[in-house]
Amino acid sequence: MAALRAAGCVFAEEEAELILAAGRTPDEVTALVARRASGLPLEQVLGWARFHGLRITVEPGVFVPRRRTEFLVDRAVAQAVPGARLVVDLCCGSGAVGAALAAALGPVELHAADIDPVAVRCARRNVSSAGGRVHQGDLFAALPTGLRGRIDVLAANVPYVPTGEVGFLPPEARDHEPATALDGGADGLDVLRRVAAGAPDWLAPGGCLVVETSEDQAPAAVAAFAQAGLDTRLAVSPELYAHVVIGVKDAAEAAGGGDGRDDGRA
CATH class of the missing domain: 3.40.50.150 (Vaccinia Virus protein VP39)
Structure with missing residues (x-):
């Protein structure tokens, strides 16, 4: 969470919970945190976004649904x-x-x-x-x-x-x-x-x-x-x-x- 806060993520606690749930190993969690801290949208880090009650796949380089x-x-x-x-x-x-x-x-x-x-x-x-x-x-x-x-x-x-x-x-x-x-x-x-x-x-x-x-x-x-x-x-x-x-x-x-x-x- 500290790394996310240092990177300026406003909702660092909530994002940390999502990343912890997505990472299957400590190394994978570390890699996901690093990607988010680099500025990648959270949805592209996780690979999905919640939209109108659906879980929408979001790939790198694709517009994130608002x-x-x-x-x-x-x-x-x-x-x-x-x-x-x-x-x-x-x-x-x-x-x-x-x-x-x-x-x-x-x-x-x-x-x-x-x-x-x-x-x-x-x-x-x-x-x-x-x-x-x-x-x-x-x-x-x-x-x-x-x-x-x-x-x-x-x-x-x-x-x-x-x-x-x-x-x-x-x-x-x-x-x-x-x-x-x-x-x-x-x-x-x-x-x-x-x-x-x-x-x-x-x-x-x-x-x-x-x-x-x-x-x-x-x-x-x-x-x-x-x-x-x-x-x-x-x-x-x-x-x-x-x-x-x-x-x-x-x-x-x-x-x-x-x-x-x-x-x-x-």
Whole structure:
């Protein structure tokens, strides 16, 4: 524990317990502590992360799923049309969002995609139990063309850190997670805009696009969804400090509605 404290780990005691449980021998525990003290994210040291009640495999060099992104899963499940069966996890990273959606929605046809081959390999391990398929490529170009116009739930945890702010991220993210999972361009919204613009062609009537963003970026993100022709609202979780933009295609065919803003408590 002393080594973790000296390395600046805020939750040294809790992390020490997890590492002790993971190490099978004293030498292995020592090696795990050294990796964590070097700045490697705890989840990459352990090889897994807890996300939405699931144990998600996390490999070195893969984006670590954040707890606030559980709110994205919750809003996608709440928005999904009854009987939703086709789910896509775009910019999937470890595949945590797709795996959580499959677990929450029941039997679904699950597809996930990422541009990073390391993430694709990791995601395949996490979605295999749900029968998910993972594709490598740039956003919609990675998906089978047969999915066009059929997607019920499209979740995209896109990179949204402005390029000029990536250098200010904690070392765990900046030094050990892929830039493609963090850097969202000049204002952080380059990838979000591309996803919003392409989504209407891929969504089924009543299908939803759900994307995480930041508080400061939320107005511009909502505008990008609206410009794409989606019926749009913003959902906010003060507890998780999470902001999720929800866009629905042909909203008149989907259940529900809203006044343009959702506090996430529904």
